[in-house]
Amino acid sequence: MTYQYWNKEMETLERSALEAYQLTQLKAVVAQALRTSFYRERLSAVGIRSGEDIQNLEDLGRIPFTTKGDLRSGFPYGFLSIPKEEVVRLHASSGTTGTPTTIYFSKGDIRRWTSFVARSIYATGCTKTDVFQNMITYGLFTGGLGFHFGGEEVGMLVIPSGSGNTTRQFKLMQDFGTTVVHATPSFLLHVQAKMQEEGVRRDKLKLIRAFAGAEPYSEDTRTRIEELLTIDVYNSYGLSEMNGPGVAFECQAKNDLHLWEDGYLGEIVNPKTLEPVPDGETGELVLTCLCREATPILRYRTRDLSGFYTEPCPCGRTHRRLHRITGRTDDMLIINGVNLFPSQIEEVIMAMKEVGNNYLILVEKEGVLDRITVKTEVGPEVFMDDTRPLNTLKERIRKTLQASITINPRVELHQPGSLPVSEGKATRVLDQRPKR
Ligand code: DLL
Numbered sequence: 001m002t003y004q005y006w007n008k009e010m011e012t013l014e015r016s017a018l019e020a021y022q023l024t025q026l027k028a029v030v031a032q033a034l035r036t037s038f039y040r041e042r043l044s045a046v047g048i049r050s051g052e053d054i055q056n057l058e059d060l061g062r063i064p065f066t067t068k069g070d071l072r073s074g075f076p077y078g079f080l081s082i083p084k085e086e087v088v089r090l091h092a093s094s095g096t097t098g099t100p101t102t103i104y105f106s107k108g109d110i111r112r113w114t115s116f117v118a119r120s121i122y123a124t125g126c127t128k129t130d131v132f133q134n135m136i137t138y139g140l141f142t143g144g145l146g147f148h149f150g151g152e153e154v155g156m157l158v159i160p161s162g163s164g165n166t167t168r169q170f171k172l173m174q175d176f177g178t179t180v181v182h183a184t185p186s187f188l189l190h191v192q193a194k195m196q197e198e199g200v201r202r203d204k205l206k207l208i209r210a211f212a213g214a215e216p217y218s219e220d221t222r223t224r225i226e227e228l229l230t231i232d233v234y235n236s237y238g239l240s241e242m243n244g245p246g247v248a249f250e251c252q253a254k255n256d257l258h259l260w261e262d263g264y265l266g267e268i269v270n271p272k273t274l275e276p277v278p279d280g281e282t283g284e285l286v287l288t289c290l291c292r293e294a295t296p297i298l299r300y301r302t303r304d305l306s307g308f309y310t311e312p313c314p315c316g317r318t319h320r321r322l323h324r325i326t327g328r329t330d331d332m333l334i335i336n337g338v339n340l341f342p343s344q345i346e347e348v349i350m351a352m353k354e355v356g357n358n359y360l361i362l363v364e365k366e367g368v369l370d371r372i373t374v375k376t377e378v379g380p381e382v383f384m385d386d387t388r389p390l391n392t393l394k395e396r397i398r399k400t401l402q403a404s405i406t407i408n409p410r411v412e413l414h415q416p417g418s419l420p421v422s423e424g425k426a427t428r429v430l431d432q433r434p435k436r
Contacts, residue, residue, distance in 0.1 A: 003252055003315040004127075006119035006154075010262050011317045018318060019057055021262055025290035026060065027051035033296035035081040038074055060265065065274065065286065065299045071101040071241065080104050082294045092140045093240045103240055104294040110149070112291040113243040116263050117150025120249035123258070123315075124209060124234045128155030131176055131206075135183040135191070136214070137163050137424045142244025143214055147182050150246060156180070163187055163423035166194040173205050180209045182236075185217040185225060186426035189357035192228045193417060196380060202230065211236045213245065215425045216325050216343050220350040224357075235324060241300050242289050248322050251315045257322045258313065263291040266322070267299070268307055271329045282307045284329055285322065303328040333363060333429065335370045335407050342428050345374060348404050354379050354393055358419045363431040370433060373410040374401065380416050 005011045013021070031051030033039035042064050047053065054060070071079065080087070088107050092100040105113070126132070132151045138144030138160065151158040161172055163183065169191065172178065183191065188210055195202070207229065212222070213236030222233050237257050238245035247264050248257035259266045265288040268277050277283040285302045289295075305328065309321040327341035334340070342361055349355045356377030364371050376397070384390065390413055398411045420427075 001252060001314075004122060004125065005317075006122040007115070011119070011123075011319065013262070013318055015318055018261060022265055022290065023054070023057055025262070026057070026265065026288065027054050029288070029290055029292075029296050030054050030063070030298065032081050032293050033298055036074075036079055036296070038070070038078055039296070039298065057265075060267070060288065060299070061276075063288075063299050065301050066297055067301050068101060068241075068303075071297070072099045075099055076102055079295050079297065081296055082106055087294055089145075090140075091142045091145075091240055091244060101241065102295075103243070103292075105243075105292070106294045109243075109292045109294050112263065113146065113246060114149040114153050116243070116260050116291070117146055117246035118153035119260065120236065120246045121147075121150050121154050121156075121211070123249060123251040123317075124211070124232075125252050126154060126156060126180055126209065130154075130156040130179045131159065132156040132180045132182070133159045133161050133169065133172060133176075133178040135161055135163050135169055135181050135187060141424070142238070142240050143182070146238070146244040146246060147211070166191055167198060170195065170198065170200045170205075173207065174200075177206045179206050180211070181207065182211040184214050184425055185212040185221055185233075186215065186358070186421070187423060188212055188225050188229070188233075189221070190421045192225065193357050193380075195229075197417065207231050209234065211249075213237055216327055216331075216346075218326075218343055218347045218350055219324065220347055224350055237322070237325060239287075239302060239304075241297055241302075242287050243292060247287070251313065251317060253313055253315045255313050255315075255321065256309065256324055258317055258319045259322050261319045264288070265290055266308070266320070271303075277307070279308045279310045282323070282326075285325075303330050305329060331429070333361075333372075333431070335363065335372055338405075338407055340372075340405055340407060344405050345401065345409075346428070348401050349374065349376055349397060352397065352400070354382050355397070356380070356414075356416045358417075358421060359428065360419055361429045363429065363433055365433045371410065372407060373412060375412040375414055375419060377414045377416050377419055382413075384413075384415055 087104045089105045092102045136143040209232045234250040238247040248259040267286040268283040271284040285304045285306045304325045306322045326343045359376040362373040394411045402408045
């Protein structure tokens, strides 16, 4: 396979040169952070009073971690480090507690972010001849505008369709010959189900690729989308605190996610001890943004679980790869004392051909015990009126789940298209246990 590079020099930079570049950027971003009272206080407490107090990359370990709570407590301008008149855009994520975290961008920040997204898109094999339908929410969420600007930078024709309204999406795909789409994996599965329902013929579409991200999904879900839609699906990772999408992306080798290390400094730590874990092992991803001046964020605890690969990628890029994010330290459910990530359930059910595209995990209290119910749609070829095979299927799903997660769930089967769908990030867990 021949691989294409957006910025070959940077993407294949020898490790020592890449690290030298990171150190220069880190000094600059620390100097920038010291313009905010939050970091002045935090950093001076550990003896860092200027960018020059960072002498090598190991000095990163002296910098205290930043959490979502810190960012919230600084709302709205606590992390802004340039004059307000230099800010050209903001993005925000509302999170679950309601207080948003806001990220500000200067013109230079938008330019740099855009080039990382363009690099990501190009790494999957796209060129200016592609027609790109951006089927994700525009607005304060970074997925819409981030990919929009990146797609234009590559030179593709960008259709800003936003998410939702599958009938209109199909019409746009057919009218303009869309070759690439971007969506959450759950929306892609929904699109596929709607295609069947609305009788859209695959041979009328020119689709060849999709970028899927913004929420965790399993390798089996990727395979399922690829097989059902006959396209290549590339995993796309990012978060608003690190600009948005374009932080880590799969290349044509589809070998998990290259972290763009000239823009984002990555560490994997044990979420309990906060000590670094060896390469290859799973831990919490901690990121420092090296490419933004308006809102510097150092050693941000993402809560995302990942690990670094040690083997090089056949594409020749020197930027280390991250394992597919399987969950977050905080979406972990504890069911009668057993730790469970929703992704473990997804892995089991998505590998079963008779299971449809949508599912929901319900957690309830029954007396003193926790009880989980896995509600899943069945595939279109399963007849809902025929109870005997349905019961056999239900029992098979239950047994396979129990063997894998060591918890005995209830299983409910639902008609295709009957469970609620979300156009953005999917809600997969409904935890109805009373709050302690
Ligand atoms: O979701 C940015 C984005 C937009 C990424 C479009 C990819 C595509 P936030 O709304 O701040 O930003 O949510 C970030 O989503 O910490 C992860 O928990 C999760 N996430 C994002 N991408 C992936 C992925 C955007 N590929 C949070 N796999 C992150 C698993 C993902 N989880």
